[in-house]
Amino acid sequence: MLLAPDQTTLRPSAEQILPAFVTRRMDEHHIARLQQLWGGEHVHVWTQPPAPDALMLVDNDYLCIAGQPELRDALARSLGAGPAGMLMSSVYLQEGSRQHRLEARLARFMGAEDGVLAQSGWAANVGLIQTIAEPGVPVYLDMLAHASLWDGVQSAQANGVAFLHNHLANLQRQLERHGAGVIVVDALYSTNGSIAPLHEIVALAERSGSILIVDESHSLGTHGPRGAGLVAAMGLQERVHFRTASLAKAFAGRAGFMTCSSRFKGYFRSSSRPAIFSSCLLEHDLAWFDAALDFIAAADDRRAALHATARRVREGLSELGYNVSDGTEQIIALEAGTEPQVLALRKALERHGVYGAVFCAPATAKNRALLRLTLNSGVTSDQTVRLLESCAAIRGELDVGAWSSTRRLRRDHAVGP
Numbered sequence: 001m002l003l004a005p006d007q008t009t010l011r012p013s014a015e016q017i018l019p020a021f022v023t024r025r026m027d028e029h030h031i032a033r034l035q036q037l038w039g040g041e042h043v044h045v046w047t048q049p050p051a052p053d054a055l056m057l058v059d060n061d062y063l064c065i066a067g068q069p070e071l072r073d074a075l076a077r078s079l080g081a082g083p084a085g086m087l088m089s090s091v092y093l094q095e096g097s098r099q100h101r102l103e104a105r106l107a108r109f110m111g112a113e114d115g116v117l118a119q120s121g122w123a124a125n126v127g128l129i130q131t132i133a134e135p136g137v138p139v140y141l142d143m144l145a146h147a148s149l150w151d152g153v154q155s156a157q158a159n160g161v162a163f164l165h166n167h168l169a170n171l172q173r174q175l176e177r178h179g180a181g182v183i184v185v186d187a188l189y190s191t192n193g194s195i196a197p198l199h200e201i202v203a204l205a206e207r208s209g210s211i212l213i214v215d216e217s218h219s220l221g222t223h224g225p226r227g228a229g230l231v232a233a234m235g236l237q238e239r240v241h242f243r244t245a246s247l248a249k250a251f252a253g254r255a256g257f258m259t260c261s262s263r264f265k266g267y268f269r270s271s272s273r274p275a276i277f278s279s280c281l282l283e284h285d286l287a288w289f290d291a292a293l294d295f296i297a298a299a300d301d302r303r304a305a306l307h308a309t310a311r312r313v314r315e316g317l318s319e320l321g322y323n324v325s326d327g328t329e330q331i332i333a334l335e336a337g338t339e340p341q342v343l344a345l346r347k348a349l350e351r352h353g354v355y356g357a358v359f360c361a362p363a364t365a366k367n368r369a370l371l372r373l374t375l376n377s378g379v380t381s382d383q384t385v386r387l388l389e390s391c392a393a394i395r396g397e398l399d400v401g402a403w404s405s406t407r408r409l410r411r412d413h414a415v416g417p
Helices: 020-037 069-081 098-110 121-132 147-156 168-178 198-208 262-269 283-297 300-319 339-351 381-393 404-415
Strands: 114-118 138-142 159-163 182-186 211-215 242-246 256-260 331-337 357-359 369-374
Touching: 020 339, 069 283, 098 114, 098 256, 098 283, 114 121, 114 262, 121 147, 121 182, 121 211, 121 242, 121 256, 121 262, 138 147, 138 168, 147 159, 159 168, 168 198, 182 198, 198 211, 256 262, 300 331, 300 381, 331 339, 331 404, 339 357, 339 369
Parallel strands: 138 159, 138 182, 182 211, 211 242
Antiparallel strands: 114 256, 242 256, 331 369, 357 369
């Protein structure tokens, strides 16, 4: 409480007298969820600080470039060279500016005509959907599509239509019901490491006359020729209308990017609210991404190491009875089920020095909470063995056989192909 300067009595602070429609929602979190469901332990707060030799599988720096000396040197040189740049909207950037040159480099890297840098992958996704959809336009989103894509639909006041994850027949039925619109998928899904059937989705978009957006946040840098992404790996650059990506993953920076035509870029810069009402990137941001792009394009050995580790870990977990069949790539979901179950899983692995990231509602469906293990190219063979031994050691205490994901795997095997 605060003491008023001209009074001797204490008065409640402004937040202590928030209206009921706010306090009700806060109570739902602090009382119903944190105290009652989680037993007073927050699912995202580690029980104890990680030890120096802890196996940290929570970082999206897939190619381990954040500490790369030549990249850090490029950043330091830019910071020491003078002013950081003008803090202004990218609307005011002139042709030939450093940001425009980097946008052109990234576009060539991905096999696109042009592109736009945004403040984040979130801003790129919201801004893009906002500028192509409008009220009444159906936007078809995979149920596991990133939250920013769903927020873009809300921003555009469009008609969001969900379809089952990677379920082509369900998408086809929705298209027949609602008509041509915008189809939105992730190339590689951040929840479970599954890959979208892009060839088939492109064909559906073309037959229905729909626009296709592919979010490459978790595949740009890690997949495709020189890391150009899964759309490039499948030779679909000319058939996908727009690609977006967060550069806070394999590029280890803080920005977003989208591919487009030069004509669309001119429209986007003057129509997208995130583009208009946010500042452009600064000189040291651009220096980092310039250097990172060169490094990533030449990092085939790190991409190979990442994929090899993902295969070994997935095979080992499957042999131990964990259901990791929903995905194939470097993001691995251990789906415990309820939030108390995933809390127990997180704590059990922490006791073995293994740290993952808890995903629960609203990041997942209710009672499909999971611990996400995010692999990177620096995970060693010894660390892989340690991870698998830890997962083997905790199976009994967690009753992995009773998890909903394990039961689902048994049902799938019983039904057969």
